Amino acid sequence: MIVTKQKSLEEILNFLGDDEAIFLIGCRLCAAMYDTGGLPQVKEMGEKLKARGKTVSGFSAIAALCHGKNVEKEFSERAREVDAAQSILVLACGEGVQMVNKISAKPVYPALDTLFLGSVIEDRRFEEHCSLCGECILNLTGGICPVTRCAKGILNGPCGGVNEGKCEVGNGRECAWVLIHDRLKSQGKLDNIRDIFDPKDFSRALHPHSIEEGDK
Amino acid sequence: MKFRDILNSGEFVITAEVGPPKGTDVHEMLHAADLLKERVSAVNVTDNQSSVMRLSSLAACYLLKERDIDPIFQLTCRDRNRLALQSDLLGAAALGIENVLALTGDHPVVGDHPSSKAVFDLDSVQLLQIIHSLNEGRDMSGNELDGPTNFCPGATVTPGAIPLEPQLLKFEKKVKAGAIFFQTQAVYELEKFREFMDYARQFRVKILAGILLLKSAGMARYLNKKVPGIFVPKNLIDELEKASDPSQKGIEIAARQIQELQEICDGAHIMAIGAEEKVPKILDTAGL
Numbered sequence: 001m002i003v004t005k006q007k008s009l010e011e012i013l014n015f016l017g018d019d020e021a022i023f024l025i026g027c028r029l030c031a032a033m034y035d036t037g038g039l040p041q042v043k044e045m046g047e048k049l050k051a052r053g054k055t056v057s058g059f060s061a062i063a064a065l066c067h068g069k070n071v072e073k074e075f076s077e078r079a080r081e082v083d084a085a086q087s088i089l090v091l092a093c094g095e096g097v098q099m100v101n102k103i104s105a106k107p108v109y110p111a112l113d114t115l116f117l118g119s120v121i122e123d124r125r126f127e128e129h130c131s132l133c134g135e136c137i138l139n140l141t142g143g144i145c146p147v148t149r150c151a152k153g154i155l156n157g158p159c160g161g162v163n164e165g166k167c168e169v170g171n172g173r174e175c176a177w178v179l180i181h182d183r184l185k186s187q188g189k190l191d192n193i194r195d196i197f198d199p200k201d202f203s204r205a206l207h208p209h210s211i212e213e214g215d216k
Numbered sequence: 217m218k219f220r221d222i223l224n225s226g227e228f229v230i231t232a233e234v235g236p237p238k239g240t241d242v243h244e245m246l247h248a249a250d251l252l253k254e255r256v257s258a259v260n261v262t263d264n265q266s267s268v269m270r271l272s273s274l275a276a277c278y279l280l281k282e283r284d285i286d287p288i289f290q291l292t293c294r295d296r297n298r299l300a301l302q303s304d305l306l307g308a309a310a311l312g313i314e315n316v317l318a319l320t321g322d323h324p325v326v327g328d329h330p331s332s333k334a335v336f337d338l339d340s341v342q343l344l345q346i347i348h349s350l351n352e353g354r355d356m357s358g359n360e361l362d363g364p365t366n367f368c369p370g371a372t373v374t375p376g377a378i379p380l381e382p383q384l385l386k387f388e389k390k391v392k393a394g395a396i397f398f399q400t401q402a403v404y405e406l407e408k409f410r411e412f413m414d415y416a417r418q419f420r421v422k423i424l425a426g427i428l429l430l431k432s433a434g435m436a437r438y439l440n441k442k443v444p445g446i447f448v449p450k451n452l453i454d455e456l457e458k459a460s461d462p463s464q465k466g467i468e469i470a471a472r473q474i475q476e477l478q479e480i481c482d483g484a485h486i487m488a489i490g491a492e493e494k495v496p497k498i499l500d501t502a503g504l
């Protein structure tokens with residue numbers, strides 16, 4: 001899922017500026033999972049805005065705000081509420097915000113910061129394991145991604161900063177290269193990483209990405 | 217004699233290092249380098265060490281070179297992508313700088329510009345491969361160079377790393393990628409270092425053991441706590457604690473270590489961090 005975090009109310013009020021009537025929309029998938037942009041949070045945000053003198057012309061949360069068809073349908077069904085708004089506040093990831101922006105001509109603002117693609121480790125704990133690099137090497141690295149889980153994304157083993165298995169950047173993070181080494185060793189596959197890995201082909205991660213059915 | 221030739225001569229090699237200033241006033245650095253000049257075979261110039269922004273290592277190497285000091289250009293992957301790395305290497309070669317120490321570099325979050333964009337386009341192993349390829353007259357895309365480089369490539373290793381095995385695997389990759397000399401992280405536990413040397417001897421590379429000058433018992437404890445791969449044993453800390461002049465004691469310890477290392481490895485790399493004036497004294501005490 002895409003992990004997001006709510007911006008502070010002050011920051012949001014700041015970019016809403018003098019706009020008085022606001023339409024709010026959230027996403028029932030990723031943003032709902034971390035309670036940043038599901039229906040309850042959309043409602044709550046509406047209340048907070050009202051308490052600060054704004055009007056809420058309407059609010060909703062739909063499944064997969066990053067899906068164009070879903071957004072089009074919702075916006076045509078709620079055309080009156082949307083029309084009554086001066087701007088739209090989106091409680092979803094950056095994809096969701098931009099999908100709304102594609103469909104509506106009104107000013108569209110993000111209520112969340114989009115952090116990373118993450119796994120749900122525990123109820124309120126998320127970790128990033130993949131950074132969508134476009135050229136997966138997990139087959140060689142024991143299923144542990146050095147591109148993402150090593151703070152430097154280096155490909156040929158641990159740097160000099162590793163300290164008793166922990167990464168030099170701190171926060172108790174584990175050194176990805178120690179994890180990779182241990183895992184491969186336990187599987188008798190250390191040969192996987194004995195050869196020198198070539199420099200990464202960053203052109204595979206050239207932004208913006210796009211793909212169509214049939215693209216290979 | 218050039219550093220490269222001294223390495224091959226079989227003589228016990230001594231290197232030391234200086235850090236460029238944070239600013240443009242290079243007097244102190246040059247003064248430190250001058251003190252080292254007659255006593256060491258080459259002088260490392262650190263590259264934004266600990267991710268703290270300083271005058272460029274390349275420029276500082278050239279200033280040393282102008283004073284007839286053979287510099288070792290420390291080059292990290294932290295601040296440059298593959299174009300900039302190769303471009304700086306060609307620049308170094310054109311300025312007559314022949315020794316490069318290939319490093320990954322510390323992460324910017326530990327330094328004085330923590331919000332900067334970390335590059336790490338390549339790692340130290342891949343950087344060594346590039347140096348090899350430039351020496352052969354090609355860039356890393358295979359394009360032919362108008363004039364090759366002639367670098368003597370080196371790298372680092374931490375014989376006291378915990379865990380050690382992943383570090384050794386990387387060491388072997390660095391050898392494979394063309395490193396011909398290694399300067400190690402500071403070693404204080406000679407027995408452990410001897411074990412490392414027993415293993416490292418199978419590779420035909422030169423190993424210069426790191427000597428980090430101890431200034432006090434407090435510093436030793438700090439190293440143990442904060443610096444990965446360094447362990448100062450208790451007897452040394454006690455020795456410093458009891459000494460009436462800890463700074464002099466640190467010099468004696470360093471000298472003693474150098475003497476012992478002569479039996480074990482190919483050289484010593486002295487890191488005095490700001491106390492370069494003490495290096496000649498260390499060497500005098502060691503009888504070198």
Ligand code: SF4
Pocket residue numbers: 129130131132133134135136137138145146147148
């Ligand atoms: S190598 Fe890592 S970042 Fe790249 S696709 Fe695989 S898991 Fe994701």
Ligand code: SF4
Pocket residue numbers: 149150151152153154157158159160161162163166167168169174175176177178
């Ligand atoms: S300590 Fe390990 S995870 Fe951290 S930057 Fe170094 S190699 Fe990467």
